[in-house]
Structures are given as structure tokens and as C-alpha cells.
Amino acid sequence: MFYNSTRNSNVKVSSAEAITQGISVEGGLFVPESIPVLTLDEIKNVGSMSYADRAAFVFSRFLTDFTDAEIHYCTDNAYSTKNFETESIAELAHLFDGTYMLELWHGPTCAFKDMALQILPYFLTTSAKKINLDKKIVILVATSGDTGKAALEGFRDVEGTSILVFYPEDGVSPMQKRQMKTQEGGNVGVCAIKGNFDDCQNGVKAIFTDNEVKEALEAKGMMFSSANSINWGRLVPQIVYYISAYAELVKDEEIELGEKINIVVPTGNFGNILAAYYAKHMGVPVNKLICASNINNVLTDFINTGVYDRNRKFFATVSPSMDILISSNLERLLYLMTDGNDALIREWFGKLASEGRYEVSDDVKAKLREEFCAGFCDDEQTKSAISAVYEKYSYTCDTHTAVAVKVYNDYKEATGDTTKTVIASTASPYKFSAAVLEAIEGAKSDIEEYDMVEKLAELSKLPVPEALAGLRTKPERFSDVIEKSEQKAYVLGKLNV
Numbered sequence: 001m002f003y004n005s006t007r008n009s010n011v012k013v014s015s016a017e018a019i020t021q022g023i024s025v026e027g028g029l030f031v032p033e034s035i036p037v038l039t040l041d042e043i044k045n046v047g048s049m050s051y052a053d054r055a056a057f058v059f060s061r062f063l064t065d066f067t068d069a070e071i072h073y074c075t076d077n078a079y080s081t082k083n084f085e086t087e088s089i090a091e092l093a094h095l096f097d098g099t100y101m102l103e104l105w106h107g108p109t110c111a112f113k114d115m116a117l118q119i120l121p122y123f124l125t126t127s128a129k130k131i132n133l134d135k136k137i138v139i140l141v142a143t144s145g146d147t148g149k150a151a152l153e154g155f156r157d158v159e160g161t162s163i164l165v166f167y168p169e170d171g172v173s174p175m176q177k178r179q180m181k182t183q184e185g186g187n188v189g190v191c192a193i194k195g196n197f198d199d200c201q202n203g204v205k206a207i208f209t210d211n212e213v214k215e216a217l218e219a220k221g222m223m224f225s226s227a228n229s230i231n232w233g234r235l236v237p238q239i240v241y242y243i244s245a246y247a248e249l250v251k252d253e254e255i256e257l258g259e260k261i262n263i264v265v266p267t268g269n270f271g272n273i274l275a276a277y278y279a280k281h282m283g284v285p286v287n288k289l290i291c292a293s294n295i296n297n298v299l300t301d302f303i304n305t306g307v308y309d310r311n312r313k314f315f316a317t318v319s320p321s322m323d324i325l326i327s328s329n330l331e332r333l334l335y336l337m338t339d340g341n342d343a344l345i346r347e348w349f350g351k352l353a354s355e356g357r358y359e360v361s362d363d364v365k366a367k368l369r370e371e372f373c374a375g376f377c378d379d380e381q382t383k384s385a386i387s388a389v390y391e392k393y394s395y396t397c398d399t400h401t402a403v404a405v406k407v408y409n410d411y412k413e414a415t416g417d418t419t420k421t422v423i424a425s426t427a428s429p430y431k432f433s434a435a436v437l438e439a440i441e442g443a444k445s446d447i448e449e450y451d452m453v454e455k456l457a458e459l460s461k462l463p464v465p466e467a468l469a470g471l472r473t474k475p476e477r478f479s480d481v482i483e484k485s486e487q488k489a490y491v492l493g494k495l496n497v
């Protein structure tokens with residue numbers, strides 16, 4: 001299997017090269033040149049394997065330059081009860097009639113980003129070795145909360161790597177800040193920026209593409225790489241849990257082999273739902289992929305009209321990990337839907353960069369409508385969904401998952417569709433305790449963050465994840481706060497170059 005770039009179909013690299021490079025030189029994203037297809041029996045057989053073996057099975061179709069031993073080295077290290085609280089890794093909760101919650105947040109940082117960021121460091125170091133890249137890999141991350149912590153946990157003490165994370169001083173939740181400031185590991189660094197997320201992100205991008213920095217790093221035997229979701233190494237692990245969930249439903253006799261399901265995904269950067277699209281085209285029987293957004297509903301409009309327009313107000317919501325106006329992974333979907341028309345992709349994404357807007361062709365509009373449904377809801381509706389699910393099913397979900405629940409309920413009402421449905425549950429409710437507690441109690445609470453966690457534990461009867469419970473007494477290791485203009489000097493100083 002080789003990988004092409006969405007902006008130049010002639011680019012052809014191995015998966016090890018795609019993973020170490022992160023992004024193609026002309027700015028395109030790497031996509032596999034074809035989608036491997038599984039038979040229904042192969043999908044069913046997945047149900048009898050451990051999660052690590054399920055992942056290894058799927059990876060063997062995409063990472064064909066990896067040996068079996070290399071793949072198992074990655075999966076066995078990433079998907080074990082050392083890192084995840086449940087044996088099943090991706091827990092499928094049967095709660096509603098014909099509706100299932102695919103809980104992707106039992107990893108070390110309590111958000112679904114762990115599903116990919118626990119394995120990415122192993123993919124990266126194995127890939128580097130395979131292509132004789134004898135350099136120390138330095139990961140720079142700008143985060144609005146979840147990605148930074150998940151990347152820190154993933155790369156913590158992984159030999160041959162180091163990681164530096166920047167977050168906006170006033171732009172993350174108190175829990176997210178504590179998670180990062182108390183990070184353990186000998187190869188990690190965390191720093192707050194006096195600015196917003198865009199400042200962090202722009203700074204990191206500028207450092208990535210700074211030739212002076214690049215050369216200085218090279219002279220010291222180091223190179224930069226990226227841990228964000230443009231890296232194919234973050235997308236491929238996400239395909240696994242959709243195939244796994246389908247096999248699980250068959251094994252539990254909830255569905256017949258071959259029966260179609262719907263998949264609902266709370267969406268931001270379009271990575272998670274794109275993985276579901278890949279799973280469908282690999283052979284998982286899927287009726288509709290339902291794309292759920294918060295009030296930053298640029299994707300809802302795009303799927304419904306074929307016009308992508310980021311020229312709109314940006315809202316800060318109670319589901320912050322979906323507060324995003326440019327969904328990077330959409331580029332991969334459009335490349336697939338145009339049968340690899342790199343000229344069209346360059347045209348559309350060129351327009352996005354210059355005008356903030358593009359409109360896709362009629363045949364792509366038709367394909368979007370055929371495969372996807374889309375909806376959105378505001379913060380009040382999000383909180384209502386949390387309280388409704390809590391009252392009706394005694395189940396507590398986080399704010400992002402609640403957006404998916406609300407959009408799915410709207411879909412069901414509008415269509416009368418009774419297809420069995422899997423909802424991707426993307427974060428532990430404890431990560432967003434304030435909003436979840438407010439939703440359940442019907443009023444804002446003014447108690448302290450950790451008291452909210454305890455209160456929520458009483459109400460939800462859900463065990464508090466160890467990683468969050470331990471934060472209260474954990475010593476803070478990182479307290480640097482810098483101006484955005486100091487970011488480059490800070491990085492060079494930390495790397496001793």
C-alpha cells in the first residue's frame with residue numbers, strides 16, 4: 001500500500017514515510033491509494049480477538065511496509081490495561097433501545113484522542129527506524145486542551161522522542177490546565193502562552209517551517225514531527241474501533257451479520273467521522289454517517305449545501321473540542337469523493353485559504369447527501385440532552401457526546417429511521433464537570449472544580465477515572481508563561497540549540 005498526497009496524486013510514499021513526514025511537502029494530506037476491503041466474515045472474526053489484535057488486523061491492510069512483529073510491538077504497547085481502564089479498550093455500552101454508546105474515553109487522559117495518541121509514538125519511532133532516520137523526533141503541539149494532554153501521555157518517556165506543548169493561558173478548562181501542568185515524564189515540556197489558541201498554533205507553524213531552526217535541529221541530530229490529526233498515523237487507529245464495534249454488535253447478537261447500522265459522531269476537525277467513512281468503505285455495513293456539530297456549524301451547512309464558508313462568527317461553547325471553523329480532514333474526504341482529482345482539491349483549498357469559502361461540484365454534493373446527514377445544536381440544547389439522557393437512562397454523558405445525542409434524536413424524529421445506531425462517545429463527563437453538573441442539577445454550581453467531580457460521582461454513580469481523581473494532590477511541574485513573541489527562543493532554549 002502506498003500513499004498519495006491530496007494536492008499531488010503523483011506523490012507516492014510508504015506508510016512509514018507518510019507517518020514521519022506528517023504532511024506532504026506541497027501542503028497536501030497523505031491518503032492510501034486505495035481502500036482495502038474486508039469480507040463480512042473477516043469483520044465477524046474480529047469479534048473474537050483482543051482489541052490489540054483487532055487493531056493489528058486492520059493495520060496489516062494499511063501499513064504493509066510494517067512487519068507483523070512491528071505492528072504487534074505497536075499495538076501491544078498501546079492497547080493494554082496498563083494504559084486503559086477497561087479490558088475492551090473501546091467499551092460499547094448498550095443503553096437505549098437500538099442505540100449504543102461507543103465509549104472512547106477509558107484511556108489515560110479521558111478523551112478519545114488517546115485511542116490514536118497512545119499508538120502514534122510507536123508508529124513514529126518504528127517508522128523512523130524503518131527508513132533509517134537516525135534522528136531524535138521532537139513533537140511540537142499547540143492545543144486547546146485535549147490533544148496536548150493526550151500527546152504528552154502518549155510520548156511520555158518514549159525513547160528517541162521529546163515533546164513540547166503550548167496552550168493558551170486563559171483558553172483551557174481548569175481540569176485541562178491541571179492535567180498538563182502536572183504531566184510526568186523525562187522528555188516532556190509544557191508552556192502557557194499569553195494569547196489565544198490561534199497564537200499558539202501560528203507560533204508552532206512558524207517554528208516548524210523556519211529553516212534556521214530546522215538546520216540548527218539537524219546539526220544536533222533532531223527533527224520536528226507533528227502529532228495532530230493531519231498525520232495518517234492518527235487517523236488509521238480510529239478506523240479500528242468502528243470495525244470493532246460492528247463485530248461486537250454481531251457477537252452480542254444485537255444485529256445480524258450484514259445488517260446496516262448508523263454511526264453518529266460529534267465532529268470538529270472531521271478526523272473521527274472520516275475514520276467511520278473509511279470503515280464503511282472497507283465493508284462495515286453502514287446506512288448513514290451522521291455528522292453532529294455545535295453552534296460552530298460550518299460542517300452542517302457544508303454537508304447540506306456543498307458550500308464551505310468559514311467567514312462567520314466563532315463561538316466558544318460548552319463542547320470546546322468542537323469549536324473549530326477549519327476542519328482539516330475534510331480535504332481527505334473530498335479527494336476520495338472526486339476520485340483523486342488533485343487539481344480540484346488545490347483549487348478548492350486555495351480558495352479556502354484566500355477567500356475562506358469554496359463550493360464543491362454537483363456530483364460531490366450528491367455523494368455528500370447520500371453518505372452523510374448533518375445537524376447541530378446550541379449549548380442549551382446540549383445541556384438539555386445531558387439531562388434527558390440522565391433522567392431516562394441513568395446514563396451520564398459529556399457535552400460533546402450530548403451534541404451527538406441531540407442531533408441523532410432530531411434525525412430520528414425527522415426521518416423515522418429505526419436502524420440500530422452507534423454514537424461515538426468522545427470524552428468522560430468528568431472532563432467537563434461544570435457543564436455536566438449544571439445540566440443535571442438544572443443550575444450553575446459555584447463549588448470548586450474537584451468538589452464538582454465528587455458531586456458528579458455521587459449523581460452519576462460512575463467511578464472517577466484515576467487519572468483525574470489523582471490530580472487534586474499531584475504536584476505541578478510546569479509553570480512557564482511566555483509572550484507569544486518569545487515562543488521560538490523558548491523552543492530553541494529547551495532543545496539546547
Ligand SMILES: *Cc1c(COP(=O)(O)O)cnc(C)c1O
Pocket residue numbers: 111112113146147229266267268269270271272273321322400426427
Ligand atoms: C477532538 C474532539 C472531538 C472532535 O473530533 P474530530 O476528530 O476533531 O472531529 C469531539 N469530542 C472531543 C471530546 C474531542 O476531544
